[in-house]
Amino acid sequence: MKTRLPCEFFLIRYVPDVVKGEFTNIGVLLREAGRDDTAVLRFTRDWSRVRCVDAAADTEMLEALEVEIGARLRTSATDIKPVMQVLEDTLANSLQITEPRACLAESIPAELNQLMRMYVEPIKVKTTRLRTGRAAITAAMRSEFETAGVWPLMRKRITASLYTAPGDPMKLDCGYRPNGVIRIFHAVSLEGDLEAAKVLAFSAPQLIEGIARIEQAKLELTAIVEPARQLDDETTDSYRFGVETMQRQSIRVMTVADLPRIAETARVELRL
CATH class of the missing domain: 3.40.1350 (Trna Endonuclease; Chain: A, domain 1)
Structure with missing residues (x-):
């Protein structure tokens, strides 16, 4: 049996109103346990949940933030703390990051896909409507x-x-x-x-x-x-x-x- 990698992941949450405390998960940060240089980040590609909790959400800004954080991860691979700080300080706490959770992964890409399906992406409902545009x-x-x-x-x-x-x-x-x-x-x-x-x-x-x-x-x-x-x-x-x-x-x-x-x-x- 293939040995699984001990990993830990963080959920990235969008919180439009910190007083109400309502949130929706928009991304996952995943890394091998104890190895900052393996960290990868992915945000959702379907912003429907975000628009449900905040119709005025700036999704283009969130997409740009994913690009910025991804670049920082690649240039700060030996120390993830600056990246975490950017996430925590962004939008006056409208973005929040959870405590790390442990998991075992066959590979980083496969586990990232699985975590996105489990915690972030909306459940897909079969429809006959053609997605276009x-x-x-x-x-x-x-x-x-x-x-x-x-x-x-x-x-x-x-x-x-x-x-x-x-x-x-x-x-x-x-x-x-x-x-x-x-x-x-x-x-x-x-x-x-x-x-x-x-x-x-x-x-x-x-x-x-x-x-x-x-x-x-x-x-x-x-x-x-x-x-x-x-x-x-x-x-x-x-x-x-x-x-x-x-x-x-x-x-x-x-x-x-x-x-x-x-x-x-x-x-x-x-x-x-």
Whole structure:
């Protein structure tokens, strides 16, 4: 029988009103017992529970915080205390962390998935409704990159204004630099609203020029969209227009079905 790793985990809780004491679990911090250098953090990708307790919750800020904490974990691997302090001090105690709990794990990734299912993620109810839109695409992107083990190594919510112009509000979903090329991936839903495709196409030339100037690298910008087969016949022309609009600006357009191959390429290029 394979020896299990003695581990300990902490639950990260969102507490919108510390007086009422109501909370919902939003993440898990897991590490091997006594080994700060193995610590990993994951937040939920489904914020429905948070919105139930706080309709005005800033989920984008929480997602950005996960990225920040993950980066601190990698740079402060020998001492987890600064990371814990950031969590405890964030949002005037709106984020809280539990005392450590012991567990035995087959592996850190497998145990993290199990703990997320047990304590954080909402129970999935079978439904015939098709999940669509940008949120579904971004969730699929993250899931595939996590499965490949590359998500922690990728840049997230990349600020476009670094490469375009001050004031540009665009945040690009994620990317990495394996060599002289920067690969950036951005979810674009072509269902009903083509504005996102047009905005990305408009921004592409400035992004390409800015990355060449600042990073001395070539940009490979990929838009991840829904497969055309999931769309109604009435939207076929709009879908094609969105794809062609982006392709004319040297944006590579791929679908959710291509994500496993994209993630595997990232795994190889990042040498995992």
